[in-house]
Amino acid sequence: ETGVTQTPRHLVMGMTNKKSLKCEQHLGHNAMYWYKQSAKKPLELMFVYSLEERVENNSVPSRFSPECPNSSHLFLHLHTLQPEDSALYLCASSQGASGGRGQETQYFGPGTRLLVL
């Protein structure tokens, strides 16, 4: 148990559906992250929120829309996805106060395994 939860754990959706992934952290952290993990590829950073502001968007297509309503919750809204978007989506959080050195341990949720048909 890392203190970061994600729901749902599994999701199957059609290309015309709209769905949302939810992440919640109970650690009092200020930074939250969305990652994509496709088969046989390294983890890819998608978005970073620091103090509820988006600070990184790693050239992610607009069919993925993040939302951070407060420092404990992070959402990833999905619409008109493609089959190649099928992957494991991981949320993480970190303290977010490393003073510019970026030396922070990240705490990961269990992930949402997404299948787009």
Next chain:
Amino acid sequence: KNEVEQSPQNLTAQEGEFITINCSYSVGISALHWLQQHPGGGIVSLFMLSSGKKKHGRLIATINIQEKHSSLHITASHPRDSAVYICALSVGGTSYGKLTFGQGTILTVHP
């Protein structure tokens, strides 16, 4: 060329063997992380290193900043150590922990 390279990509061992996984990188870093990912998908941070050596139980991580190289060692390996081990870099310059990931090493330990 990727900024982070791990070797080997796959590793099979018998229970009790000493295991080494290597990570080489090509950029300046503020820290290097070793992560463990079990088959269910969840990722756990094992170590964060900026110099020297750290030990936790049967796991030892070392880093040589000059050579841009780190190793993760597992002593007396056990089937429950079977997982993907991922090396990741913190390059600094942000107030949050932005990471660059290696491709992972798949470790299988047989009883």
